[in-house]
Amino acid sequence: MSWFIRKEKGINTPTEMKREAPDGLWYQCPNCKKITPTREHKQNAFTCPHCNYHEKVGSDVYFNLLFDDNEFVELDANLTSGDPLHFVDTKAYPDRIKSTMQKTGLNDAVRTGYGKMNELDLVIACMDFNFIGGSMGSVVGEKIARAISYALEHKVPFLMISKSGGARMMEAGFSLMQMAKTSARLAQLSEAKVPYISLLTDPTTGGVTASYAMLGDFNISEPEALIGFAGPRVIRETIGKDLPKGFQSAEFVLEHGFLDFIVDRKDLKDKLTSLLSMIS
Amino acid sequence: MRTYLDFEKPMAELERKLEEMKTLAKENNVDFSDAISLLEGNITNLRKEIFENLTRWQRVQLSRHPDRPYTLDYIELICDEFIELHGDRQVRDDPAIIGGLANVGGQSFMLIGQQKGRNTKQRQHRNFGMPNPEGYRKALRLMKLAEKFNKPIVTLIDTPGAFPGMEAEERGQGEAIARNLKEMFMLKVPVICIVIGEGASGGALGIAIGDRVLMLENTWYSVISPENCSAILWRSWDFKEQAAEAMKITAKDMKKNKLIDGIISEPLGGAHLDHNWMAEELKRVILENIKELAAIGDQDRIDQRIDKFCAMGVVVE
Ligand SMILES: [Zn+2]
Numbered sequence: 001m002s003w004f005i006r007k008e009k010g011i012n013t014p015t016e017m018k019r020e021a022p023d024g025l026w027y028q029c030p031n032c033k034k035i036t037p038t039r040e041h042k043q044n045a046f047t048c049p050h051c052n053y054h055e056k057v058g059s060d061v062y063f064n065l066l067f068d069d070n071e072f073v074e075l076d077a078n079l080t081s082g083d084p085l086h087f088v089d090t091k092a093y094p095d096r097i098k099s100t101m102q103k104t105g106l107n108d109a110v111r112t113g114y115g116k117m118n119e120l121d122l123v124i125a126c127m128d129f130n131f132i133g134g135s136m137g138s139v140v141g142e143k144i145a146r147a148i149s150y151a152l153e154h155k156v157p158f159l160m161i162s163k164s165g166g167a168r169m170m171e172a173g174f175s176l177m178q179m180a181k182t183s184a185r186l187a188q189l190s191e192a193k194v195p196y197i198s199l200l201t202d203p204t205t206g207g208v209t210a211s212y213a214m215l216g217d218f219n220i221s222e223p224e225a226l227i228g229f230a231g232p233r234v235i236r237e238t239i240g241k242d243l244p245k246g247f248q249s250a251e252f253v254l255e256h257g258f259l260d261f262i263v264d265r266k267d268l269k270d271k272l273t274s275l276l277s278m279i280s
Numbered sequence: 281m282r283t284y285l286d287f288e289k290p291m292a293e294l295e296r297k298l299e300e301m302k303t304l305a306k307e308n309n310v311d312f313s314d315a316i317s318l319l320e321g322n323i324t325n326l327r328k329e330i331f332e333n334l335t336r337w338q339r340v341q342l343s344r345h346p347d348r349p350y351t352l353d354y355i356e357l358i359c360d361e362f363i364e365l366h367g368d369r370q371v372r373d374d375p376a377i378i379g380g381l382a383n384v385g386g387q388s389f390m391l392i393g394q395q396k397g398r399n400t401k402q403r404q405h406r407n408f409g410m411p412n413p414e415g416y417r418k419a420l421r422l423m424k425l426a427e428k429f430n431k432p433i434v435t436l437i438d439t440p441g442a443f444p445g446m447e448a449e450e451r452g453q454g455e456a457i458a459r460n461l462k463e464m465f466m467l468k469v470p471v472i473c474i475v476i477g478e479g480a481s482g483g484a485l486g487i488a489i490g491d492r493v494l495m496l497e498n499t500w501y502s503v504i505s506p507e508n509c510s511a512i513l514w515r516s517w518d519f520k521e522q523a524a525e526a527m528k529i530t531a532k533d534m535k536k537n538k539l540i541d542g543i544i545s546e547p548l549g550g551a552h553l554d555h556n557w558m559a560e561e562l563k564r565v566i567l568e569n570i571k572e573l574a575a576i577g578d579q580d581r582i583d584q585r586i587d588k589f590c591a592m593g594v595v596v597e
Contacts, residue, residue, distance in 0.1 A: 078597070079595050079596070079597060080595070080596045081595065081596065082594035082595055082596050083594075084537060084594035085526065085527065085528050085537075087526050087527075088526060089513040089514060089519075089522075089523075089526060090513065090514060137593075138593030138594050138595050139595050141593055142593050142595050145590060167481070167503040167504065169503060169504055169509050169512065169513055169527070170513075171503075171594075172502045172503050172504075172526075172527035172528060172529065173501065173502050173503065173527070173528070173529065173533070173534055173537060173539045174537065174539065174592065174593050174594060175503045176481060176482070176485060176502060176503040176539075177485075177539055177589060177592040177593065178592075178593060179458075179461060179482060179485060180461055180485060180489055180589040180592070181589050181590050181592060181593065183458065183461035183462045183465065183489075184461075184462075184465045184585075184586045184589050184590055185590065186462055187462045187463070187465045187466050187586075188586070190462070191466070206482075207481070207482050207503070209454030209455075209458070210442075210453070210454040210457040210458050210461075210482040210486070211457075211458050211461055211482075212458070213454070213458070214452070214454050214455040214458040214459070215458050215459070215462055227454075228449050228454065229442065229444070229448070229449060229453040229454035229457070229482070230442075230444030230445075230448070230449065230453070234444045235444050235445065235446060235449065238443075238444050238445055239445060239446060243446070247446070247449070248449060256450050256451070256452065257452070258452045258454075258455050
C-alpha cells in the first residue's frame with residue numbers, strides 16, 4: 001500500500017473509500033502537491049488547507065456537512081433508471097447502469113432528502129458526479145422534481161447542489177425533457193415564494209446549467225468550479241483556439257453577473273444558515 | 281436548381297426526363313399528356329416507395345434540406361401582416377431568432393422562430409440558426425409582451441443548437457435558456473411550439489415549452505445531434521446513423537414516447553418540394569390549435585402545461 005493516497009486532479013475516488021481510509025494516511029493535493037493528514041483534510045470539508053483546492057465530493061459528504069448530526073430522511077432512494085429507448089451504444093444502457101450502481105453504491109446521479117441545518121428545515125438535492133458523469137436522465141429529473149414538490153408542500157427552503165456533465169444521451173429526448181420538468185416545479189416553488197438556493201459545484205455544464213442550476217433565487221458556487229453551458233472542448237472546437245485561463249471558472253461567472261457569491265465549502269453551512277435566517 | 285439528397289437521386293433522373301418531355305411538348309406543340317401523366321405517376325410511386333422506408337438518419341437529412349422552408353418563408357407565405365420586433369433591450373438583436381406580431385386571417389399572435397440562412401452570407405448573418413443568449417432573451421421579452429396584450433404565442437423551432445461560443449458563455453447562455461423554460465411555464469396565454477426543422481437540445485427547448493408541442497413529419501428533436509452523440513458515445517463521427525436510430529429522434533418516435541403532442545404532415549417527398557402546401561397546412565394547424573387552447577381557462581392551461589411536462593420520463597419505483 002502506498003504511503004500517499006495518490007490522486008489525479010479531476011479523477012474521482014469513490015467517497016466510500018475516502019471515508020474508510022484509516023487515520024494516519026496522508027492526502028496529497030493534486031493542485032499544490034502538498035500533503036495533509038487525511039483526518040485534517042476531512043475536517044476541512046475535503047478542501048486543501050494550503051491552497052484551498054476543493055476536492056470533488058459526493059452527496060454523502062454534503063449531507064454530512066450540512067444536515068445536523070448527519071440526520072436526514074432520504075426521499076425516493078430506490079428510484080432507478082428504466083431503459084425506455086432500449087439504448088445500445090458500445091454497451092447496452094441497462095448494463096451500464098448496473099455496473100455503475102455496483103461500482104458507486106449509488107442508484108443514480110442525484111440523492112434527495114430533508115432534515116435540519118442548524119435547526120432550520122431544509123430539503124437538499126445533491127448530485128453525484130461518479131454516476132455516469134452526473135448526467136441527467138429521468139431518475140435525476142424525477143427525484144429533483146419530487147424534492148421540489150416536497151419543499152413546496154411543506155414550505156421548506158430547497159437547496160440544489162449541482163455537479164454534472166449535462167444530459168444523459170442514453171435517454172435522449174427523455175433526458176432533454178427533464179430540463180423542462182425541473183424548471184416547471186421551480187416555477188411553482190418561486191410562485192409560492194419558497195426560497196431556492198442553487199449551489200453549482202465543479203463541474204456544472206450542459207443541460208443542468210441551462211435549467212435548474214441557473215434558476216436559484218441565489219446562485220452560488222465553490223471556488224474555481226467549472227461552470228458553463230457548452231463544455232470547454234466544444235467551445236475550443238467552435239472558435240478554433242485555446243481558451244483563456246480561468247474561462248468558465250466560478251470567479252469568471254461571478255464577474256459576469258451570474259452568481260451571487262462564491263463560498264468555501266467549510267463555510268457553506270454557516271453562510272447558508274445566515275442567508276436563510278435573513279429571508280425567513 | 282434543386283438539391284437532391286442521396287436517397288432522392290433515383291427521382292432526379294425521372295424528373296429530368298419529365299422536364300424534357302414537357303419542354304418538347306411545348307416547343308413542338310404536340311400532345312404528350314399521356315406519356316407525361318404516366319411518368320408523373322411513376323415518379324410519385326417511386327417517391328412513395330422511398331418515403332415509406334425512410335431511416336431516421338434520412339429524416340435528419342430532410343430536416344436540414346437546403347431547400348426546406350424556414351421561419352421567414354412561413355412568415356412570407358402565411359401572414360397577412362407581420363411586424364418584426366427586434367432586440368433584447370440589453371445587448372443587441374440576435375438575427376438567429378426572429379420575432380414579431382403576426383396577423384393570419386384576422387387572428388393576431390406573437391410569432392417567434394429560429395432562422396437559418398439560405399446562402400453563405402445569410403447563413404453567417406443568422407449564425408446558422410444558432411442563437412446567442414440575446415436571442416433567448418428577445419424571445420422571452422416578446423412572449424411577455426404577448427402575455428401583456430393577451431395574444432397567443434407561436435414558436436417555430438429550427439436550430440442545430442444554442443451557439444457554443446465564448447461570448448455566449450460570458451453573457452450566460454445557460455441562464456438565458458433556463459429562464460425561458462421557467463417563465464414559459466407561467467405564461468397566461470396559449471403557447472404553440474412547432475419543430476419545423478432541427479430541434480437540437482436546450483437550444484430548441486429554450487423556446488419550446490408549450491401547451492402544444494408539434495413536429496413536422498420530417499424533423500428531429502432530441503438532446504444532442506446524431507453526429508455529436510456519435511462523437512461522444514462511440515468516440516468517432518462515423519456512427520451518426522446508429523446514433524439517430526438509438527436516440528429515436530423522429531416525430532413518430534417522440535410522439536410514441538409522449539414527448540410531443542402531435543405530428544404535422546408534410547407533402548410527399550418533404551416540405552421542400554411544396555412550400556405553399558406546407559405553409560397552408562401549418563397555418564391551418566396553428567389556427568385550429570389557437571382556437572382549441574383559447575377555450576381553456578388560463579390557470580387550467582398553465583396547470584395542464586406543467587402536468588404534461590412533469591409526466592415525461594421513465595423510472596422504476
Ligand atoms: Zn493544495
